[in-house]
Each structure stands twice: as structure tokens, then as C-alpha cells.
Amino acid sequence: MIDPHLLLSGVIFGLSMGSVFFLMTLGLSLCFGLMRVISMDQLLYYAVGAYLTYTVSMAIGNVWLGILVGVLVSALVGFVIERLVFQRTYSREITFSMIISFGLLIGGIGIIKAVWGLVPRPVPVPIEAQWNILGTEVPVYRIVVVLIAVLVYAGIWAFLNKTIIGKAIRAGIEDVGHTEGLGINVSRLFTLTFILAGALSGLAGGLHAPLIMVFPDMGLEILAFAFMVVIIGGLGSIKGTFISAFLVGQVVSIGSLVYAPLAQMAPFAIMLLILLIKPTGLYGSAMLKR
Amino acid sequence: MNVLRWWSGLLVAFALLLLLRITLPLPFNNEIVIFAIYVIGCNFLLGRVGFISFGQPAYLAVGAYGTAFYLYYFGTNPFVGILVGVIAGIVVAAIVGPLFVRLRSDYFALVNLALAVIIFFMMQKMLATYTFGDNGLELLTKMDSTPIIDITRPEGFYVLAFVSAFGVWALYKYLDDSVFGACCLAAKVNEDKLRFLGYSNFGVRLMAFIVANTTTAFAGTLYAIHQGLVSPEMSSPARVADPVVVTILGGVGTLYGPLVGSVAFVGMKDLISKYIGHWELVVGVLLIFVMLAGERGIWGSLEPLLRRWVLRQREAEKPAVADAGVKAR
Amino acid sequence: MSKPILVVNGLNASYGESKVLFDVSIDVLDKQVVGCVGRNGAGKSTLLKSIAGFLHPRSGTIVSDGVDLVGQPAYTIANLGIKYIPQDKKVFSDLTVRENLELGSYASGDYDWDPVLTFFPKLKVLMDRKAGYLSGGERQMLMIGRAILGRPKLLLVDEPTEGLAPSIVTHLKDVFRELRRSAALVIVEQNLPMICGIADKIYALNEGRLMAEITERDKITPEYCEPYL
Numbered sequence: 001m002i003d004p005h006l007l008l009s010g011v012i013f014g015l016s017m018g019s020v021f022f023l024m025t026l027g028l029s030l031c032f033g034l035m036r037v038i039s040m041d042q043l044l045y046y047a048v049g050a051y052l053t054y055t056v057s058m059a060i061g062n063v064w065l066g067i068l069v070g071v072l073v074s075a076l077v078g079f080v081i082e083r084l085v086f087q088r089t090y091s092r093e094i095t096f097s098m099i100i101s102f103g104l105l106i107g108g109i110g111i112i113k114a115v116w117g118l119v120p121r122p123v124p125v126p127i128e129a130q131w132n133i134l135g136t137e138v139p140v141y142r143i144v145v146v147l148i149a150v151l152v153y154a155g156i157w158a159f160l161n162k163t164i165i166g167k168a169i170r171a172g173i174e175d176v177g178h179t180e181g182l183g184i185n186v187s188r189l190f191t192l193t194f195i196l197a198g199a200l201s202g203l204a205g206g207l208h209a210p211l212i213m214v215f216p217d218m219g220l221e222i223l224a225f226a227f228m229v230v231i232i233g234g235l236g237s238i239k240g241t242f243i244s245a246f247l248v249g250q251v252v253s254i255g256s257l258v259y260a261p262l263a264q265m266a267p268f269a270i271m272l273l274i275l276l277i278k279p280t281g282l283y284g285s286a287m288l289k290r
Numbered sequence: 291m292n293v294l295r296w297w298s299g300l301l302v303a304f305a306l307l308l309l310l311r312i313t314l315p316l317p318f319n320n321e322i323v324i325f326a327i328y329v330i331g332c333n334f335l336l337g338r339v340g341f342i343s344f345g346q347p348a349y350l351a352v353g354a355y356g357t358a359f360y361l362y363y364f365g366t367n368p369f370v371g372i373l374v375g376v377i378a379g380i381v382v383a384a385i386v387g388p389l390f391v392r393l394r395s396d397y398f399a400l401v402n403l404a405l406a407v408i409i410f411f412m413m414q415k416m417l418a419t420y421t422f423g424d425n426g427l428e429l430l431t432k433m434d435s436t437p438i439i440d441i442t443r444p445e446g447f448y449v450l451a452f453v454s455a456f457g458v459w460a461l462y463k464y465l466d467d468s469v470f471g472a473c474c475l476a477a478k479v480n481e482d483k484l485r486f487l488g489y490s491n492f493g494v495r496l497m498a499f500i501v502a503n504t505t506t507a508f509a510g511t512l513y514a515i516h517q518g519l520v521s522p523e524m525s526s527p528a529r530v531a532d533p534v535v536v537t538i539l540g541g542v543g544t545l546y547g548p549l550v551g552s553v554a555f556v557g558m559k560d561l562i563s564k565y566i567g568h569w570e571l572v573v574g575v576l577l578i579f580v581m582l583a584g585e586r587g588i589w590g591s592l593e594p595l596l597r598r599w600v601l602r603q604r605e606a607e608k609p610a611v612a613d614a615g616v617k618a619r
Numbered sequence: 620m621s622k623p624i625l626v627v628n629g630l631n632a633s634y635g636e637s638k639v640l641f642d643v644s645i646d647v648l649d650k651q652v653v654g655c656v657g658r659n660g661a662g663k664s665t666l667l668k669s670i671a672g673f674l675h676p677r678s679g680t681i682v683s684d685g686v687d688l689v690g691q692p693a694y695t696i697a698n699l700g701i702k703y704i705p706q707d708k709k710v711f712s713d714l715t716v717r718e719n720l721e722l723g724s725y726a727s728g729d730y731d732w733d734p735v736l737t738f739f740p741k742l743k744v745l746m747d748r749k750a751g752y753l754s755g756g757e758r759q760m761l762m763i764g765r766a767i768l769g770r771p772k773l774l775l776v777d778e779p780t781e782g783l784a785p786s787i788v789t790h791l792k793d794v795f796r797e798l799r800r801s802a803a804l805v806i807v808e809q810n811l812p813m814i815c816g817i818a819d820k821i822y823a824l825n826e827g828r829l830m831a832e833i834t835e836r837d838k839i840t841p842e843y844c845e846p847y848l
Contacts, residue, residue: 038396088582094396095342099538100581102344106531107574114568164725167718171711177673178709182765183697183726220527224407227400235396261416268408272389275401279393 018249019149023204027197033236043219049202067206078198120213234284328509331502337543340478345402347525353510379507426521541590630679654818671703712751727769823847
């Protein structure tokens, strides 16, 4: 039997992991939903967000400001890349954009190595306080990360359901052609979504940075988990991504308490199981329409 | 005549490969040949079946570890080791294949990628008692030297690798020309029509998946013998791009693309990491550039030109032959 | 004689390698109803999609009010007042009827829903229902409704009555009659009595080629058009 204190801190750890996974994969899911591209380069913006958090927090001493800068720069990089590269890929089949996005990821990691070097960098935890919950010491920062993720989910939900741009994005996720036929500039919608995705991935990296070491291949490290999350949840579904991110977070965390290698293997086993039952994930739509 | 023509392309290609053996150092040549075998599976999946696999290193590692486990714990004969590795490849492909080939191409890519990373973690951490984690399995001293041609030495190994590659290419050329090859292409272009013709879409894809990944596992066994060391590094997330890059670079769906791509890739890697560093940056830029510039790759761009040239030569020959025929009569 | 609102000249279009339209030329006058008939696969839908910008033709010109539409993105063409109502009767099923209309308003800048609700009073009670739960006829009403926001000058309607109950077909016929006061319409239709009842001109297509242009009023009858189906 697992020690209850250990279990509680394991659950909190799992929730914070799930939050990072969710922020990380939300952009992937939105891009797939609307533009039908698998934007592997989101993992690059995750690393960019983390590195800028490191640099700014070293220079100014404020981690939160670092995260903010990370989010803004990731959004900007996303904007430039969407305009320069992805605009040329929308009319092509999905493998085309997938290969290009992978090229962006690999190339970007090369740039990160050139700028920041190969050595892992530590980022200070912005809130060092611990809360005592039922006799267990719990780091407050991890709880803040979870709160931010939940706020983002609520914010995205409100954006998609209450604003006209959000409604247009939902319409586009259902059918781009019809949305365009109404006279909505879908090209601008795509750019906006990509910027949003970049910002979210940057936020994931920035929030994750104080919990890990920042290193160039960090995007590749989290890549398998990110993809397991989107596959389990179903590509393009925001609700599915949310549920699956926290599921994978818990499985990783609790699994490692039971038997360390389970942390990696268990989500993979769950993914295979779900694909066996439903090849498009929990909430994925069956058809790949365009 | 037709038989000769069928073989002529292969013979020319491998004669050129031999020419490379004379001009460039041996380790470089070994690397190229193994890499080409490694990539042809990925090329086949993408070019013929329309499946992009970012997970080829998974099958490479399966083959390599199959060989390594046998040689480290059970026997000493490298040929048996190769056989064990290939069988491991077939078994793994046959287990995951039925699940994977049902998926949409986007899910397929991601699931394979996840598989590669999982195998990496498995070999690095979970099975560390048997694989010695990042230190890897040292095989060099565990292998018996083989009679006639000693494949545990680089010179002998080259002969093995060269002959294997020739065999693999002949097989893939045969597959391309066969009904199976046509079915694969049909599965890529139009699933419904294939079903209409009475072929099982699932079956064709599964066959292609197993053939391609067994080839990749075979490349893994060759790596194991060649390097004498097998570590999880070969399926690390940082390496998953390689086969896709070479496939694109050489030319998707072309028979000789993987060969040309491997020569270019291994050569560039050598040069760039020696003089510039930041290898990833170059790979990434190259990948994007080749895709946006028409995605035909090196061989994909050269082949049509070459084909036209050969045709023109044949055209020029034909009247002469016809004249000779008339005179003889 | 009113001025032409759309002139298509020598249009050639294809899906990938297979050619679908061969040298098709049509013209539509302002506030005219033009019917387009032909068998399945005759290229009628392709013609509409090419005009609406969803398919880029290989050659030919499509001009409306002096603007060349070829190569323009579909949303630009829609914003020029040329709205395409596809055959598939697909509304945004995850959005409510209200949200569907809001998008039409957002795209066109026209927030006056009175005309739409006068044409289709039934939409008023369905306002907060998810569009996915609507019947085929209600979907068609919603599609036409959200397209006429912004008062388009030309509506391209692809098989509007396919699979609908006769009473709704009659209703739609009245709506089209009413719409032509402010817009021209190109209607692809297999239902000859319906289209002959409202059209000023009929184009007959077969295998991607224009077979006939019927302008004489006494010839626009189901009996005369029958052979082209």
C-alpha cells in the first residue's frame, strides 16, 4: 500500500504535469481542428517559452515576467512561421505539413543550441512556499500551475463560445469551406489560431521551466507524452485534450509511485488500448474532412 | 533481354556504390550502406502506402537489441544473431501492425513516434538490468569471427552489407513491379477502388508494414554487428527524424532515393558536424527547403532527366538495329 | 434590358487529372433567375464551385461587375456579394441557429435579421437549438437565411430541393421568387417543374459541356427540358 502522504503529493504532482500537458497540447489540438495540420513545431515554442523564462528571470530576477516574455515571443514566432511557412501547406495533404513542422522543430532546436548552448539551465521556482494539506507538505507553485491551466481552459471555452471570432473558429473546425463561403476571412482565422497555439505552448514551457531543467531537447523529451495525450483525447477535441492531459498526468505520477518504469509505459499502454477500441481517440471525429 | 534490362538499373547503382568504396574510407561506406537499408522501409511506407512513420528507429532498435541479446547472453555466431534480430523485427511488426495500419495516416505517424520513444525509455530504464542503460551492450568481444569472410571485421562486414543491400533492393524492385506493389499504390490513392477490385485494404497495408519494418529491423541487426555496441541512443527522440529526412532528401517513393539520400546525408553530416556544428539546424532547414521546393528530393529530380536521356539513347539505337535486321534478310 | 451581373467565358475546370468542364460560357443578368439542369456528373456543381472560388479553373474568365473572380479566395468572392449555397445541407451542427446567423452577420456586417425571419418564420422558434438537430428542410432554410444576410447580388444555389418534402419545395419556390426582387439567382436543379416555374433562362449541361441555352419563355417547360436530364 502506498503511503497516503506520498499519494497526495503524487496526485498534486500529477495534476501539475497534466496542466503542462494540457497547455502544451491545446495548441496542437486547435491547429489540427481548424487547419488540419499536425504542428509538431508547437514543441519548439514550448522550449522557446522555457528558455526565455530562463533568460529573463536571470537578467531581471522575476520568473513571472520571464514567463510573460516567453508567451509573447512564442506567439510572435508562431505568427512569423505561420505566415512564412504554413500558409503554403494548407492546401496540401497532412503528411506534407507534418514533415515541414518536424523540420521546423529540428531546425529550431539547432538554433536553441546555437544561442543557449547544450548545458541544462535551472530556473528558480517563483513561489517557494509550501502548503500543509492534511499533514503533507505541498509546493504552492504546483497548485498555481494547475489553477492557471484551469483558468486557461475556462478562458478558451469562453472565447470559443462567447465571442464571434471563437464561434467562427468552431464553425471552421466543423467545416472550413462553409465558413469561407459565408465570407469569413479564414486565412486570418488560421493565423490567429496559430498565434494562440504558439502562446499556449510557450506558456506551457514557461510554467514547466521552474519544475525541470531547461535544455535544448526538452521539446523532444515531452513529445511522446504530448502525442499520447492528443491521441488518447482525440485530435482536434479540446474537451478530449483536457481530460486526457490530466489522465496521462495522473498515470505518469501515480504509476511512478508504484513502479518507476510504469511512468512511461502506462500511458502508452492506455493509448494502445484506446486506439484498439476507438481508432480516433476518445473524442476524435471519425472523418478527416477538409 | 528483358531480364537484363530489369537488372541493369540495379547493377549500375551498385557498381557506382562500389566506386564509392574505392574512393572513400571504409567506415563511411559501411555507414552509407546500412543507412540506405534503414531508410528504404520508411521510403516504401511513405511513397507506396502513404504512411509517414516517424517511428522507424523503434524497429531499428528492435532488430539491434534482438541481435545484441542473442550475442550477449546466448550465443556467439553473428549470423544467428542477425537471424534472431530479423525474427524479432517480424514479430514486433506483426504484433503492432494490425493495430497501427487501421489508423488514419496522421495518427499512424504519431503512434509510431510514441512507440520509438517508449522503446527508448524501455531500453534505457525499464530493462536497464539487461541492457545496461545508456552504457549499452558491448558485443565486440562476444562474437566469433566467421570463416571465409570475417564479418566482425569492417572489411568483411562491408561485403555482407553490400550483398545484403543488393538483395534488399532487388526485393523492393520486385515488390514495386508486382501486383502487391500496385495494390499498395492503390491503397494510397483510393481505398474504395482497391476494395472494389477484391483486395483487402487492411491486408495490403499490413503486409507492406511488416515488410518495411522487417527491413528496418534488419538494418538494426547490421548496426549491432558493425558497431559492436548497442545502446538506447539509436531510438532516442533526437534521432527519429533521420529516416524521414533521408527519405525526403533522396526522393519519396523512388527506388534509388534512399541510396542517393544516404550518401548525401551521411556525407553532409560528416562535413557539417566537423566544420559547422549545429547539425539539427541544417537538417531542419534542408527538410523544409526540399519540401517547399517541390518535395521531389535529389533522386526524384534526377530520375526523370536520366530516364529521358536513356530513352533518347535507345531511340538513337533503334533505327540502326532495324537497318541491320533488313540487311540480314 | 438590364446589365449582366456575371459573365463566365470559356471555363475549363478539373479535379486533379480528370477534366470536368469544357469551354463553358454563361451569363446572368441582374435580378434574373437562371436554371442549370443536367444529369449527375454533368458538371453543374463544379460550375458553381468555380464561380464561388472553391475550385480554381484551369482556364477561362469569370467576371462580375468588372471584377475578375478567377484566383480570388472564396471569402473575397462571398464578400463581393456572390454567395454559394452548397448541396450538402450542412450547417454548423455544433452551433445554435442563432450562432449560425450571427456568423452570417459577422461576415457580411448586416445585423438586420428581419428579412430572414420574414422568409423563414420557423427559424424564430428554433433560435437556440443546435443546428445539428434541425430537419433537412430547416437546415436548407438556415443555409439560405445566413447566405442572404448582407443582401447579396448573386446567389448560387446547388440543388436546394433535393430530398425535401413537397410543401417545403413550394415554400422555397416562393422564397426564390421573392429573392429575385433584390438578387440574381443561379439554381442547379433536377426538379424540372420547380425550376421551370421560376427561371428566366435555362442552361443544360452534359458531360461538362454546355448543350443548350433556353431563353424563349414558351420553351422553359418540363416537357421541353426533359431530354437534357
